[in-house]
Amino acid sequence: MDVVARELTYHYNKGAKFAVLALDDVSLNIAEGEFFGVIGHTGSGKSTFIQHLNALIPVEKGSLIVGSYDLSKRDKKTKKSLPEVRKKVGMVFQYPEYQLFAETVYDDVAFGIKNFYKSADKSIIDQKVRKAIETVGLNYDEIKGKSPFTLSGGQKRRVAIAGVIAVEPEILVLDEPCAGLDPQGKTKLWKLLHDIHKTTAKTVIIVSHDMNDVAEQCSKAAMFDNGKIVAVGTPKELFSNVKLIENAGLEVPVTCYLTDELKELVDIDSDFKTSSFAKAFADAVKNR
């Protein structure tokens, strides 16, 4: 499923005195298979954009096509297809552990499946719940009967993600998935997201504030500023323009800062990942 947005515009409180232009003429393609970063400072329009992807926010102006679904249409057929869209585009919000509600981990993870597969029998649900819990790296038999509220922060977040991937979405969208986790929890979660990308969801879309993470993890990214998209490309393309990043109110990755600061002395050609930067620097030193 590709995402194709054309001239997408959206206002909060449209028509009211305090109307806010949140998306301003946004056009963007996200091809199936990407590990896509959505970046920008707070209030730049990132969250508004991703909430369009499963029709949580209706299209106000412009067009949005997700796979074979045209979300800009308002006819009966499109409305009827919305549950399907939401099944195929899974959304993990910021601090998803705050949305855990059921008495057991099992019930929490099963909730989405029961909603989307109304006629599924118990054995199929069991199977899907087990698979989702195991995918996020937890022990099904050990954890299924526990109350989600007794788990650690990192475990809770995994359970919340399990509830979304249990429905087997083709596109998985996560808003700041690593916020508030300790460093090891963060490293493990990135690994998990890449595993999910390889096995379950074809496309992963991630909202992130941390440009070092984006350089390290994403295959492509789009940069939002003031409701507009100011750049789209691979980390290598995006972070080559330091001025652009800084003007959008973002911090450049450290590798990108070094490349820029040292450019008078040496030309370091890397994709800004830590390891490739180090290799490129060592090579450049040798060849001087």
Next chain:
Amino acid sequence: MLAINIDNVSFKYDDEKRFAVENVSLSVEEGEVVAVVGANASGKSTLAKLINGLIAPLSGKVEVFGNDTSDAKKLFDIRKSCGIVFQNPDNQMVASIVEDDVVFGPENIGVPREEIKKRIDFALGATGTEAFRTQMASRLSGGQKQRVAIAGVLAIMPRILILDESTSMLDPRGREEVMSVVKALNKEKMTVIVITHYMDEVVGCDKVFVMGQGRLLFGGTPKELFADSALIEKAGLELPVPAKIAVELRKSGVDVGLPLTKEELKEKLWTLLQGN
């Protein structure tokens, strides 16, 4: 003078089997900026609550400027001298208008009206939030809200400021705003304790304590901590990004030591290139 003295303290929550904090001893000098790091559930926040007397130790002793937190008569003074800012700014705002929120603390402890005015000016000034004085707190950005939350604590005029993961919900710009307020306050001799998961926030601190499963695993300078790769691994920490790059550089045959800031790393690489 010792701002905080924790002597062989243990604490357990009622419904838990494991000690949240076990046999911990540490001290903080007045005017120091100290980081506390460690995995989730390692006892960092419990330590913060022990320091301002929200909870009392089961054994051992916690002293804040010489006052024992187990002494009920001293608690009021201890809490006045020790303010905590929590993770989510939305959870600690009590009024809808910024100014009213900052007034809440000093009004509660019975500060006279004239003095309150002065304190609000000071707190808003120190956090750079004067411009929002009469605005709705709900209309501010995360970083702005968190600075207002700090202003609310400053209005009590604490001698110790504890930030319990106060930057974890902020974007890099918001984090920078908060950390620059911390630096400014520290210049005025305030003791600051920063509980954090961000290693770049540890780098600028005078001292760092590492917690692991309720125990104190390390106390020393950031430089000493990051040089100990076994400890970093054991405590579930990571190197700051510039140090990670230095490690990768060493693998590629370029040795620049272990710089902790990007400026330091740049200087090292610059020197290396010029000597080349």
